[in-house]
Amino acid sequence: MVNINELEAKAKIIRADVIKSLAEAGSGHLGGSLGLSDVFVSLYFHILSHKPSKPDWENRDRLILSIGHVAPVFYASLAHAGYFPVSELMTLRKLGSRLQGHPGKEHGLPGIELSAGSLGQGLSVAVGLALGAKADKKTWRVYSIHGDGELQEGSIWEAAMSAAHYKLDNLTALVDRNNVQIDGKTSDVMEIEPLADKWKAFGWNVLHCNGNNIKEIIQTYEKAKMHKGSPSVIIAKTKMGKGVKSIEADYTWHGKPPKIEQVESFLKELE
């Protein structure tokens, strides 16, 4: 039985580490990392089948982070799951660190499946993994995480088409629907609606959830797991900056870190 309270507490700790590590780094993307904290906690502390002590365990589920810029929440989740010491989070984006600005496997951080960060590529890689798993009758599943702005990349839709063509029901994509990107509101920059209809038209099973509600996130992932015959996408409504009231839904916080002197007040807001 999943203890939601425990997971919510975990999300709070991870948000705090996101704030601290980004302030220490002096650059990076705060808003998206905070918004996705509940999704990451749901994945790393409940949904994913994985072994932090054995990162290359063959039967692990594969998580492809297509939006490498939310690396801070990815790293904080990996650290708290036990892949590496939490103290290492404070080396984010520094010279010689294993915690690159966007995930880079060659620097040796355990738990990274794919070096990524150029938007629009992760879904194709997830499709390849899912095809490979099916070919070898493996039971592990593939999860990918995307931004809503990222869906403006044409290659996402090439990948979407191919996932449905090969009926990849071992693949679950999640779209972080926070309605904002660096330049402003997604609807102003480049409208992506009607989003659910687009995915449906491309042959996907479309699910919705509140991406800042751990119980809902988990239930929705479980539903996706049960679905057969086509890939599933979860459109997760999140608030960019979730947890720190003073910056919630403010797109100017997409691509910048908190200042050192803001850390204390932001951490207080988390409580």
Added chain:
Amino acid sequence: MNYKPTRLGFGEGLKEIAVKNKNIVALGAADITSSVSVDLFADAFPERFYSLGIAEQNIMGVAAGLAMAGKIPFVATYGVFAALRTTDQIRISICYNNLPVKIGGAHAGISVGPDGATHQALEDIAVMRVLPNMTILSPCDATQAKLAVIAAVEQVPGPCYIRFGREAVPDFTSPELPFMVGKAQIMREGNDVSILSTGHLTFEALEAAKILANKGINARVINFHTIKPIDENLIIKTAEKTGAIVTCEEHQIFGGFGSAVTEVLAKNYPVPVEFIGMNDKFGESGQPEELMQKYGMKADTIIKAVEKVLIRK
């Protein structure tokens, strides 16, 4: 002389190595599966073949994912699309992750002919060459293309770009000639000048050397089936031995094979160099032979380049 397109060697090599190595899969792209002779593989191993349509960006990412799942994916399509349209996917998803994806750059060079400039890959070597972790193979005939495919699996642990063409070209090498990735091959001895060549121009270089011999000029001809990593050792040694070099490629001169050679020379043993290749122009429609002639990639232009470089020696 037997004439055979290098793409057939590619297809035969792929089928042969796939019998031995069960992890090999092939991805069909851009409606040219049969014309790049991947159909030989698809017919023999239908369950290991994935059709992905006209969507090159996706195909490179899918190949990366399959490689992460333990496969050795081959992707073959027009060199222009394989190397240029998908450069970012190759750079990040394949090379930065150092995955064993083997990319066939088909219909390379101006000799693809009547299709014209849009389909003539003349920039692919330059672009693939700057990507860390990438190996580039450019076989000189169909026999060598087959060996190149096998070498790409057996000798190259990471990403590999294999360049081949559509036209039937002289198939002049022996299948017994060993293919060692990174080791260039001396095809003819000579002391006066070195002609360094890649792809099917090596045959033209040998023709040029025959005619030069009649003029009393002894040209050494070296075939570079590997452009990256380049055989630095042999380049330096041949510069020391002959003191003048002509490079030949069916590709833009800027950034291509000749540039790779001169990077080595400039650092180690500078000698006069002349370049045979496309001189900062787009191609056009025409018969392959006509185009090779018009843009100066035949034996007669190689001879002129040799005579020119010898003046500066």
